Amino acid sequence: MSDRASLFALFNEIAIINQLANTAFASVLPAGMTLAQFGVLNHFVRLDPGAVPPKDLASAFQVTRATMTSTLTRMERSELVEIVPNPDDGRGKLVSITAEGREMREQCIMRLQEPMKEAEQVVDVEEVETLLPHLTSLRSKLDNLRD
Amino acid sequence: MSDRASLFALFNEIAIINQLANTAFASVLPAGMTLAQFGVLNHFVRLDPGAVPPKDLASAFQVTRATMTSTLTRMERSELVEIVPNPDDGRGKLVSITAEGREMREQCIMRLQEPMKEAEQVVDVEEVETLLPHLTSLRSKLDNLRD
């Protein structure tokens, strides 16, 4: 197989894995929750960045600002985050996680244990350890390409 | 890092790579074309399956039948595929690629060369060769989990 075909096949496998994982994880989340929203909550809990502009969240997740606007609007509606004007920049906003948001994140983490456990049972741990650094490096290179 | 955290990180990297690749590839396709539609066209050209039921396409791409209905409806509207009732099954349909569909697929392949070339330039070929079999195996295992 040529290099190009391999690369193509690689992206193909990644697309399918992503879809399978997405569907499996999404199916156990509390009603109304999505992986995109969970990602935002998890980001706040893990990094504890305080109040951040939507654009920073957008670039952390590699989505457009329009996409982040959409997600954050829904999350504000369900009171998982709070959004206030940025006092230092009249164009901007600042987003922070609420107590409800933290609780919801805990709920999600708990529910995600089950499908993770299932995945662990079929997936070779060594395989994951082998794959991870390569994928991280690939992601980083593709990311640089974007600029 | 625990096994579970590694697995989680793995899915995370995969999600981001998928998004980056998706966006880059989608941006060079002819107006109106999408990766989902290209995937269907490519499937027909590579495997030459003749006329196939929508359900088979859905399972080939690991999407729901509803999703495939949506994609095929658009593709039929733009005359990239032809859809007729299945003479052997009153519930079913049969989908085949049209001459326009083949031309469109060629167009897409040509346009995809450019971003593929860029990716090739930053991505280590050996890295891809290392990754691919592991990803294929991972995909297959996750796939089995679904049933």
Add this chain to the structure above:
DNA sequence: CTGATATAGTTAGATATCAAATTAAAGGAT
């Protein structure tokens, strides 16, 4: 044959995602 169950496809309603256009504010150049 008839009734229950399974399967193929669609529809409805939701979220995520993008690109392009718009609005408003910040920053820089002269």
Add this chain to the structure above:
DNA sequence: ATCCTTTAATTTGATATCTAACTATATCAG
């Protein structure tokens, strides 16, 4: 100070995707 450019966020309109509910046909059990 004024104009131009850039940046932050939103809106609009599109596709992809899911689940759940529905229709129609097929299949199987008795």
